[in-house]
Amino acid sequence: MAKDINDIIIGESKNVLELKFLIDKVAKSESTVLVLGETGTGKELVAKALHSASKRKGSFIPVNCAAIPAELLESELFGHEKGAFTGAEKSRVGRFELSSGGTLFLDEIGDISLSLQAKLLRALENKCIQKVGGGKEISLDLRMVCATHQDLEKKVADGSFRADLYYRINVFPINVPTLSQRSEDIPLLINYILSNLKKDKNNLPKFTSEALEVLKRHLWPGNIRELKNVLERAYILFENKQIEKNHVLENLIRLKAPTSKEEQEALWDATQELDNVEENNGLQSFNKKSSAPLPHPKHYADWFDFFENIDLRVYLRDVEVVLIESAIKKSDGVVSKAAELLKINRTTLIEKMKKLQIN
Structure with a gap:
C-alpha cells in the first residue's frame, strides 16, 4: 500500500483498512471514482489520497459545487473568454484546465444543474472542453473524482440527475464509513488532530480511558468534522490538563438534532x-x-x-x-x-x- 494513503487516511479499524485497500487499488488506474459518504466523513481526504497514490504529477484541484452559485459554476469549471458575459473583463482559466495532468475533485456533484450536467458529461466523454463564450476545443488530461452525500440513484429516478452522467462517474464507487462505524479509530484521530491543531505540542490536553470510552460511544452525527470541533473546544478549555469522563459529558459534547x-x-x-x-x-x-x-x-x-x-x-x-x-x-x-x-x-x-x- 502506498505510504501516502496511510499519511492522509488515519485509522486502523476494519472499515478504514478496507477503505485504504480500495483507494490503493483504484489509484493505479485512470478510472473515474465516486466517493459516497455522510457530511464530515472526510470525502475530500479520500480524493487527496487517491491523487497522492496515483502516478499523476499535476495538481489536485478541489471544487465544492454546492458552495458556488449555480450561475457562476460553469465559468468556474470551464473558464470564460473576455466579454463572455457582463463583468467578464478578461479571459479566465477554469478548474478543468488547472487540473490538467492532475486530479479534479468535484464535491457535492449532486447539486449541479441539469444543463451543467450535460456539459460535464460531454467533457468526460470527449476529454475536451470549451470556455464560456469560446469556440476553441481545449484537450484535457485529468482524472476526475466526484463526491456526494446524496442518494444519486434516487435523484436519477426523480429526474434531477442525468442517468448517463451517473453511470459515467460511478465507475468505481467508494463508501466512506461514518465516525461511529470506525469508533475504535477515535484515539488515533484525537492524537493526530490535536497534534496538528496547535504548534505547541507540550500543552495538549490528555483524555483518560473513561473519557475516551464516552467519545467512542457518542453518535457523532457530524462525523470527523464534529470531532475536530470537540477537540478544539477541549484544547481551549483544558489546555495542558487531564480530561475526565464528566468533562466530556458536561463541557465538550453537545446535543445534535437528527439529520438522516x-x-x-x-x-x-x-x-x-x-x-x-x-x-x-x-x-x-x-x-x-x-x-x-x-x-x-x-x-x-x-x-x-x-x-x-x-x-x-x-x-x-x-x-x-x-x-x-x-x-x-x-x-x-x-x-x-x-x-x-x-x-x-x-x-x-x-x-x-x-x-x-x-x-
Missing part, C-alpha cells in the same frame, strides 16, 4: 400526537393510541449517558420548527412544495405552521 431522512420521518410521525407545548411543562408521554415509531434506537439509546433528562415535547417541537422552516425556504415559500418535501398533506402543514406560529 429516516430519523426526520420518525420524528414527524412521533409529533403527530403531541399537544401544544406550554412553557416549563414536564416530560409527557405519547398518546397511548399512537402507533408512531420512535427514532431509531441505535441513534438514541445512549442519549441518557450524556444528559440527565430531555424535554421530549420541547425537543420534538424545536425539530419540527427547523424542518418546516427549512422546507419552506427550500421551496421558495410555496407551501404545497414544502409539504411534498416533508411528505405530509398541505393542510396538515398549514395547521402545523399555525400551531407553531411559523409565517
Whole structure:
C-alpha cells in the first residue's frame, strides 16, 4: 500500500483498512471514482489520497459545487473568454484546465444543474472542453473524482440527475464509513488532530480511558468534522490538563438534532400526537393510541449517558420548527412544495405552521 494513503487516511479499524485497500487499488488506474459518504466523513481526504497514490504529477484541484452559485459554476469549471458575459473583463482559466495532468475533485456533484450536467458529461466523454463564450476545443488530461452525500440513484429516478452522467462517474464507487462505524479509530484521530491543531505540542490536553470510552460511544452525527470541533473546544478549555469522563459529558459534547431522512420521518410521525407545548411543562408521554415509531434506537439509546433528562415535547417541537422552516425556504415559500418535501398533506402543514406560529 502506498505510504501516502496511510499519511492522509488515519485509522486502523476494519472499515478504514478496507477503505485504504480500495483507494490503493483504484489509484493505479485512470478510472473515474465516486466517493459516497455522510457530511464530515472526510470525502475530500479520500480524493487527496487517491491523487497522492496515483502516478499523476499535476495538481489536485478541489471544487465544492454546492458552495458556488449555480450561475457562476460553469465559468468556474470551464473558464470564460473576455466579454463572455457582463463583468467578464478578461479571459479566465477554469478548474478543468488547472487540473490538467492532475486530479479534479468535484464535491457535492449532486447539486449541479441539469444543463451543467450535460456539459460535464460531454467533457468526460470527449476529454475536451470549451470556455464560456469560446469556440476553441481545449484537450484535457485529468482524472476526475466526484463526491456526494446524496442518494444519486434516487435523484436519477426523480429526474434531477442525468442517468448517463451517473453511470459515467460511478465507475468505481467508494463508501466512506461514518465516525461511529470506525469508533475504535477515535484515539488515533484525537492524537493526530490535536497534534496538528496547535504548534505547541507540550500543552495538549490528555483524555483518560473513561473519557475516551464516552467519545467512542457518542453518535457523532457530524462525523470527523464534529470531532475536530470537540477537540478544539477541549484544547481551549483544558489546555495542558487531564480530561475526565464528566468533562466530556458536561463541557465538550453537545446535543445534535437528527439529520438522516429516516430519523426526520420518525420524528414527524412521533409529533403527530403531541399537544401544544406550554412553557416549563414536564416530560409527557405519547398518546397511548399512537402507533408512531420512535427514532431509531441505535441513534438514541445512549442519549441518557450524556444528559440527565430531555424535554421530549420541547425537543420534538424545536425539530419540527427547523424542518418546516427549512422546507419552506427550500421551496421558495410555496407551501404545497414544502409539504411534498416533508411528505405530509398541505393542510396538515398549514395547521402545523399555525400551531407553531411559523409565517
